[in-house]
């Protein structure tokens with residue numbers, strides 16, 4: 279569908295506007311009484327969320343490519359049906375394949391309370407079957423208001439159980455200086471530290487940053503608070519349908535090694551990801567659905 283078609287069918291006067299964005303890709307601009315937001319159909323990717331009067335909540339790389347087949351760096355990548363490397367085939371893309379594909383618009387709605395709701399979807403087709411031979415549908419429900427709520431609903435449309443599914447809402451947050459933030463909420467939780475060959479450790483106190491951090495926190499449904507003394511705000515990350523949380527900052531060397539990541543970009547971001555990872559993978563029986571939800575707000 280062209281941008282004109284999308285506006286005719288799904289546009290809402292001054293609140294939901296479709297435009298050609300970077301790389302000529304279709305994006306949705308949302309503006310309501312609470313906030314502005316931007317969503318690319320590539321990846322079903324929320325690339326901006328900004329409550330009025332606040333600094334941007336989501337961090338975006340300013341050197342990433344916007345092209346079908348390549349993931350967007352920043353915002354909220356949608357990761358499915360595996361998290362991290364494919365469990366036994368290194369030729370398959372890291373973090374699944376849906377973040378690099380074009381999603382379709384199912385619905386847009388101006389809610390009576392002033393929030394805006396967008397529903398996107400992605401179903402299996404010949405190209406997904408070539409990577410992962412299963413029948414599925416994904417729906418992404420994004421509600422923009424005083425909070426940003428994103429729900430990924432995965433449904434097994436085939437006739438065999440899907441086992442070992444992984445997923446993430448891989449959110450990149452803007453921070454003033456990562457070396458000065460503290461993430462609260464995970465004290466006492468065990469985690470697997472990827473940068474230390476997945477050794478299992480227990481979190482002591484708040485999480486702080488002075489080198490690369492890449493951790494899967496286990497058995498947690500906790501709310502995380504990102505305390506940011508530079509931007510003088512706290513971001514609150516809550517979730518449903520997830521019992522693992524990933525915290526990631528690439529620090530200096532890894533930032534330099536990533537082509538789509540600015541060398542000094544690591545200091546202005548942190549990822550707190552609502553995941554189904556490690557011991558938190560899930561199964562879907564035929565016809566069964568699962569909902570993974572992340573809710574973000576600024577205090």
Ligand code: BG6
Nearest residue numbers: 372373448472492493524526551
């Ligand atoms: C995190 C992983 O979720 O994503 C990290 O824990 C990884 O190991 C990071 O480096 C970014 O992954 P990608 O594929 O977007 O570069």
